Amino acid sequence: MVEKIDTDLKALVETLPPHVQGPLRDRNDTADLLEVVLDLGREPEVRFLNESFLIDSQEVTDEDIQYVLERIGPFGGDNRAGIERTLHRISAIRNRKEKVVGLTLRVGRAVHGTIRIIEDLVVTGKSILLVGRPGVGKTTMLREVARVLSDDAHKRTIVVDTSNEIGGDGDIAHPGIGRARRMQVSAPARQHAVMIEAVENHMPEVIVIDEISTELEANAARTIAERGVQLVATAHGNTLENLIMNPTLSDLVGGVHSVTLGDDEARRRRTQKTVLERAGPPTFEILVEIQGWDRVAIHPDVADTVDKVLRGFRTTPETRTVDGEGGVRRVTPTSIAAVDSRNGGSVEDPKHSYPERVEPERPDLEPPSKPTRILPYGVNKGKLQQAARGATEKVEVVSDIHSADLLVTTKSYYKRKTQTLRTAEHEGKPVYVLRKNTLTQMEQFIKAITRSQGQGRGGRSAGVAIREAEEAAARIGRGENRIDLNPQGAYVRHLQHQIADNYGLSSASFGREPGRRVVIYRR
Numbered sequence: 001m002v003e004k005i006d007t008d009l010k011a012l013v014e015t016l017p018p019h020v021q022g023p024l025r026d027r028n029d030t031a032d033l034l035e036v037v038l039d040l041g042r043e044p045e046v047r048f049l050n051e052s053f054l055i056d057s058q059e060v061t062d063e064d065i066q067y068v069l070e071r072i073g074p075f076g077g078d079n080r081a082g083i084e085r086t087l088h089r090i091s092a093i094r095n096r097k098e099k100v101v102g103l104t105l106r107v108g109r110a111v112h113g114t115i116r117i118i119e120d121l122v123v124t125g126k127s128i129l130l131v132g133r134p135g136v137g138k139t140t141m142l143r144e145v146a147r148v149l150s151d152d153a154h155k156r157t158i159v160v161d162t163s164n165e166i167g168g169d170g171d172i173a174h175p176g177i178g179r180a181r182r183m184q185v186s187a188p189a190r191q192h193a194v195m196i197e198a199v200e201n202h203m204p205e206v207i208v209i210d211e212i213s214t215e216l217e218a219n220a221a222r223t224i225a226e227r228g229v230q231l232v233a234t235a236h237g238n239t240l241e242n243l244i245m246n247p248t249l250s251d252l253v254g255g256v257h258s259v260t261l262g263d264d265e266a267r268r269r270r271t272q273k274t275v276l277e278r279a280g281p282p283t284f285e286i287l288v289e290i291q292g293w294d295r296v297a298i299h300p301d302v303a304d305t306v307d308k309v310l311r312g313f314r315t316t317p318e319t320r321t322v323d324g325e326g327g328v329r330r331v332t333p334t335s336i337a338a339v340d341s342r343n344g345g346s347v348e349d350p351k352h353s354y355p356e357r358v359e360p361e362r363p364d365l366e367p368p369s370k371p372t373r374i375l376p377y378g379v380n381k382g383k384l385q386q387a388a389r390g391a392t393e394k395v396e397v398v399s400d401i402h403s404a405d406l407l408v409t410t411k412s413y414y415k416r417k418t419q420t421l422r423t424a425e426h427e428g429k430p431v432y433v434l435r436k437n438t439l440t441q442m443e444q445f446i447k448a449i450t451r452s453q454g455q456g457r458g459g460r461s462a463g464v465a466i467r468e469a470e471e472a473a474a475r476i477g478r479g480e481n482r483i484d485l486n487p488q489g490a491y492v493r494h495l496q497h498q499i500a501d502n503y504g505l506s507s508a509s510f511g512r513e514p515g516r517r518v519v520i521y522r523r
Contacts (some may be wrong), residue, residue, distance in 0.1 A: 002222075007107060007108075007109050007110075008086050008087075008088075009030055009033065009107065009139045011083050011086045011088065011104060012036075012083065012086070012088045012107060013025065014071070015038060015068050015071040015072055015090075016038075016068065016105070017038075017044075017060075017063075017064040017067050017068070019056050019058050019064075020036070020038075020044045020056055020064075021026065023055045023056055024036075024046065024055060028064065029048065032049045032050075033046065033047075033048055033105055033107050034047045034048060034049065034081045034106065034107060034135065035047050035105055035106040035107060036104075036160050037102075037103070037104055037105075038060045038064060038065060038102065038103045038104075038105070038106040039060060039093070039101070039102040039103075039128070040060055040061070040062065040065060040070065040101040040102060041059055041060065042059060042060060042400075043055075043056060043057060043058070043059060043060070044056050044058075044060055059339045065100055065101070065103060065467055066104075068090070068103055068105070069100060070110060071083075072090050072169075073169045073170065075092055075190055076163065076164075076187070076188075077187040077189070078162070078163055078188045078246055079091055079093075079094070080092075080162050080163045080164075080165070081169070082165075082168060082169025082170070083169055084168075084169050084170035084172075085168055085169070085170050085172060085174060086108060086168055086169065087108025087109065087110060087143075087164050087165070087168045087174055087176060088105065088106065088107060088108045088169075089105075089106045089108055090103060090104070090105050090106075091103070091104045091106070103334040103505065104145055108165070108168070109140055110140075110143060110144070110147075110174065110175070110176025111140050111144065111350075112144065113143045113144075114137065114140055114141050114149070114293075115141055115144045115145055116326075116328060117294075117320050117322060117328050118141075118288055118295055118296060118298070118320070119148065120487055121146075121154055121286055121288070121298070121300075122148060122149065122232065123149075126230065126285040126286050127225055127230055127231040127232070127283065127284045127285050127286070128231070128232050128233075128284060128285075128286045128287075128288060129143075129231075129233055129234070129235055129243075129253075129283075129284035129286070129287045129288070129302075130142065130232075130233070130234045130235075130288050130290055131234065131235055131236075131237045131238060131239065131240070131242070131243065131253060131287065131288070131289055131290070132234075132238060132289060132290030133238050133290065136290050136291070136292065136293070137290060138210075138234040139165055139166060139210055139234065140289055141290065142166060142208055142232065142233075142234055143166050143167075143177055143269050144176075145208060145232050146159050146166065146177040146178060146180040146206075146208045147176060147177055147178030147180065148178070148233075149177040149180070149181040149206050149208075149232075150177070150180040151178035151179055155205040155206050156202075156203065156204050156205045156206070157175055157179075157181070157204060157205065157206040157207075157208065158180065158181045158182070158183060158198045158202055158204040158206070158207050158340050159173075159179075159180050159181070159182045159183070159207075159209075159408060160183050160185065160191065160198055160207060160208070160209045160210075161182050161183065161184050161185065162175075162185040162188055162191045162194075162210065162211065162503075163185075163188075163209070163210075164184060165210060166182070166183075166208065166210055167180075167182040174421075180208065181202070183197070183198055183202075191209075191217055191220075192214070192216040192217045192219070192220040193220075195207065195209060195217065195220040195221070195224060196220050196223060196224070196447050199223075199224050199227055199229055204229060205229065205230060205403060206229065206230045206231075206232065207224055207229055207230070207231055207232075208232050208233070208337050209221070209231065209232075209233040210233070210234050211235070211236070212233050212234070212235045212249065213235070213236055213248075213249075214248065215251075215313070218248065218249055218251045218252055218283070218316050219251070221233065221283050221284075222251060222252075222283045224323050225283045225284075231283070231284065233284070235249055235252060236249070237249070238288050238289065239289055239376045240253065240289065240299055240302070240305060240306070240309070240374060241309060242310060243287075244256060244306060250302070251279075251280075251283065252283045252284055253280065253282045253283075253284065253287065253302050253306050254278040254279060254280055254281060254282040254283075254302070254303060254306050255275070255278065255279030255280055256276050256278065256279060256310065257276070257279045258275070258276060259274070259275055259276070259277045260273055260274050261273050261274075261275060268328055271311075271312075273459070275310070275311075276310045277307075277310060278303065278306050278307055278310060281303060282302040282306065284302055285301070285302055285303075286298065286299065286300055286301075286302065287299040287302050287305075289317070290337075294321055294322035295319070295320070295321045296319070296320050297317040297318070297319050297320075298317055298318045298319070298320065299315070299317050299318075299394060300318065305317075306479045316452065316506060318330060318331065318332045319331045331523075367494075370394075371394035371395060371396040372394070372395050372396070372405055372406070373396045373397075373398045373403060373404050373405045373406075374388070374395060374396070374397055374398065374404060374405070374406055374407070374408055375397075375398055375399065375400070375401055375404035375406070375408070375424075376407075376408055376409075377407055377408065377409040377413060377420055377421070378396060378409045378410045378412070378413030378437075379408050379409060379410060379434065379437055379442070380437055380442075381397060383437075383438075383439045383442055384397055384408070384442050384446075385397050386439065386442075386465075387439060387442035387443045387445070387446045388446055388518075390443065390446070391446045391447070393445070395446060401420055401423055401424055401427075401429075402427075404424075404429065405429065406429055406430045406431070406432060407420075407421070407424045407429060407430070407431045407432070408431075408432045408433075408434065408442075408445060409421070409431060409432070409433055409434070410433065410434050410435075410436070410437050411433055411434070411435060414431070414433045425498075425502050426502075430494070430495055430498050431498075432445060461502075465485070465486070465492045465495065465496060466492075466495055466496070466499065468485055468486065468496075469485060469495070469496040469499040469500065469518070469520065470499055470503075472505035472520050473499060473500060473502075473505055473520060476503075476505060476520060476521070476522060477503070481521060481522055482519060482520070482522075483519070483520050484510075484517060484519050484522040485517050485518045485520065486517060487511070487515045487516060487517040487519065488516075488518070489492050493509055493516070493517070493518050496518040496520075497509075497518060500518075504523065505521065505523060506519055506520070506521050506522065506523045507519065507520045508521075509520070
C-alpha cells in the first residue's frame with residue numbers, strides 16, 4: 001500500500017543530547033520510531049510501534065533540554081515547535097514559572113499511499129471527517145489527502161496549519177503536501193478566523209484542517225461547507241457516536257436537539273413523547289473512523305447514520321482493510337432483500353439495506369405460566385425484590401445463573417465481561433443492562449419483562465426458538481449468508497436478536513404480526 005515514506009529522521013536525531021543520539025543510531029528499527037520523551041531528572045525514553053523503553057541510564061539534565069531547545073524552532077501558543085522543513089513535532093511541558101522541564105519529540109512522516117484505502121471517497125468532492133485515537137495516523141492521512149487533491153486531482157487546495165504539523169515548521173511548506181498552499185495560524189484561538197479568511201481571500205476548492213475542537217471552529221466549518229467548498233478535517237473522538245454526544249462538536253454531524261412528539265406520532269414510533277432528533281444537515285457528508293494504520297470504518301451517509309442512532313437502531317459501517325499485498329479489502333453491510341409476499345411484510349426501513357434491532361419490542365402478550373426467574377448481578381437485590389413485589393406477573397429473584405431465566409446487571413458490571421456474564425450469554429440467557437442501580441430503573445425493568453415474557457407465536461416455545469437461532473448462527477459460520485427464522489412473538493424475537501449479537505452477526509425483524517420474524521445475516 002505504501003509507495004514512499006519521507007521521514008528525515010536524521011534531522012530529529014541530531015537535535016537530541018549526545019548521550020541519547022548514540023544508542024538510538026545503533027538500533028536497526030528506527031523506521032518504527034514514534035517519539036522520544038525527555039523529562040528533567042528521568043532517564044530518556046523512546047517509544048516504538050510496539051514497545052517503549054529507557055534508552056540510556058543517564059538522567060536528563062537542564063543542559064540536555066537546553067541543547068534541544070537551541071536546535072529547534074520557537075514554541076507557539078500551543079507549546080508546540082518544529083524543525084524547519086521537516087514534519088517532526090516537539091511539544092513542551094513547563095513548570096509554574098513557564099520553564100521547559102519536559103519535551104516530547106514526535107516523528108513526523110509523509111507516507112505516500114496512505115489514503116489509497118479511502119481515495120475513492122476523497123476525490124468525490126464530498127466533505128470528509130476523520131476521527132480516531134491519538135497516534136493512529138490521522139494527520140499523516142490528512143497530509144496525503146492534501147497532496148493527492150492538489151497534485152493528482154488538480155484542485156485548488158489550502159491547508160490551514162495551526163501547529164505546522166501538516167506542512168512542517170518554517171515558512172516553506174514540506175513537499176509532503178504537494179502543490180497545496182499552506183496558511184499558518186499565529187495562535188490556536190485564531191484557527192476559525194483563518195479558516196474563513198482562506199475561503200474569502202484565496203478561492204479554494206478544498207480546505208484541509210487538522211483538529212477541529214471548538215464551537216467557533218465547528219461554526220466556521222459549517223460556513224465553509226455552505227459555500228460549496230470541500231472540507232477534509234480531523235476531530236477529537238474515536239467514533240461517530242462520540243461526536244453525536246459531544247455538545248461542542250455535534251454540529252459537525254448535524255447537531256442534536258430534543259423534540260416533543262404528538263400522541264399519535266409517539267404511538268406510531270413506539271417511543272416516549274420526548275425524543276432526540278438531528279437538528280440540521282451535517283457539515284461533513286462522510287465520516288471515516290481510523291481504527292489502525294491498515295483498517296478504517298466508513299459511514300458514507302452521516303445524516304442517515306445519525307438518524308438511525310438517535311432512533312435506537314444499531315448501524316453497521318463499511319469496513320476496509322489493507323492486506324499483505326497492499327490490496328484494499330472491503331466489507332459492506334449485507335444487503336437484505338424485501339420480505340416475500342407470502343409473509344405480507346416489508347423491510348422496516350426500505351430505504352436502507354441493513355436495519356438492526358436494538359430495543360426489544362413490547363406488545364402485550366399472554367402472561368407466562370411460570371414465574372420469571374431473575375439473577376441480579378451487581379444490582380441491589382433488596383431493591384429488585386421490592387420492585388418485583390409490585391409486578392402484575394409473578395417474578396422470582398434467584399441467586400444461581402443456571403436456574404435463572406435471565407440476568408440483570410448495570411453498565412459498569414457489564415463492561416467487565418466477567419465469567420458469570422459470559423456463562424449467561426453462552427447459555428443463551430438474555431442479559432439486561434440498567435443505566436442506574438435505582439428502584440425506579442428496576443421497576444421499569446420488571447414492568448417491561450413481565451409484559452414481554454411468554455411463549456412465541458405458533459405454539460413454538462422460547463427454548464425451541466433459541467435453539468433455532470443458535471443453529472442458524474452456526475450455519476452462517478459455516479458459510480451461509482442469510483437465514484430466515486420462524487415467526488415468533490416480540491419477547492422471543494428479542495432473545496433471537498441477542499443470540500445473533502453473541503455470535504457477532506447482524507439481525508433484523510421483518511414482516512407484520514403474526515408473521516413477523518427475525519432474519520440473521522453476516523455483518
